[in-house]
Amino acid sequence: MPDQYEQVPDTEVLQDRADRPVVRVGGTVHRPVQPWTPAVHALLNHLAAVGFPYSPRVLDVLPAAGTGSPATEVVTYLAGESGPAGWAKVVDEQGLRAAARLLRDYHQAVADWSPAQPPAWSGGRTGTGGPGELVCHNDFGPWNIVWNDVTPVGLLDWEYAGPGPVMQDVAYALEYVAPFRDDEECVRWLRYPGPPDRRRRLEIFAAEYGLSDTTGLANEVIAIQRAGLDFVRQLAEEGHERQVELVAAGHLTEIADRIRWSEDHRHLFD
The missing domain is CATH 3.30.200 (Phosphorylase Kinase; domain 1)
Known part of the structure; x- marks a missing residue:
């Protein structure tokens, strides 16, 4: 402390x-x-x-x-459950739907934001984005939602916010809530009682967010995974302490393995 x-x-x-x-x-x-x-x-x-x-x-x-x-x-301070407790909340389909609505509500709240002074974000970009973009949360996962049972009551950790396509946040969230993880990890770490129906969960999240079509969503998720790997590598090369530690611990290999799993199991989502 x-x-x-x-x-x-x-x-x-x-x-x-x-x-x-x-x-x-x-x-x-x-x-x-x-x-x-x-x-x-x-x-x-x-x-x-x-x-x-x-x-x-x-x-x-x-x-x-x-x-x-x-x-x-x-x-x-936003009181409630967050961090590792959030994984179990989205296993429940009610929590999954609520998470999608939370992301939709955030995007609606920020869609027309146009401050006179262009903000300078952690990713190096400034402003609020061009056509088809808005200020994404950029770390929208179950761990950053504050929960009361399976109802979101807060959204945390805005440090990675910055302009990007709307689908950037959606695809990022889907990696974790569909989820784009193997059966063993889903059961052992992510609180699923058995292998999840990933296609159904992707469709539920997309529908609750407001998407009318799920075509190409798996490709969007894989693109986000690849961008995440490049981002961690870039920050480590720039000397950022957290990313240097992650790379030293083998995090890039872990991300690469997850990307390969997603590519090999695209059929579970399409």
Whole structure:
């Protein structure tokens, strides 16, 4: 835990990473400010203004605690179940449908956002996108949804937000909720009672999101997987601590194996 929180009551470490510790202090969440934090705050303030109820609200930016340390953002804490608990929520078809509606509602809330000052995002892009694009969440998975039973009550971790095609978020989500994983992983790690009906689950998510056609969705997911591999490699080469650790731990090989599985089992989704 960062030193400044050692004696603070009602404090809980939510993410224990040296580069980006996240700490709950009462009903608030504190994390280090990053270069893209102003863009994320602009997005969150827009979502608050249009009444999107699932995003944290920006409360403050505290000055750096000492020389060489970053400033700290303060946002509201969203109570509920998240993280690893989220996987079981989307096994239930009710939770699967609810997740798709949450993504749809977010996209509707952000579709017309056009701030006067173009935001600068973590991926290097600026603005809110060109034709057919909007500001994607870019990490929309069961672990980043806050749940009350199988009902979403919040959406977390906006640090990877940035402009992209609408299908970028949809395909990213489908990798994890269809899911594009082998039977053993589905049963052992993802809380499925048996091999999932992936085609049915893809169709359910697509329909609840509002898609009238599922043609090509498997290809979209595989493209997102490939882009994810390239992104991790790029960030590691640039020296970002988290990605350097992931590459050293063999994460690129793991992603490549998943891509091969998706390519070899496309028939389960088409």
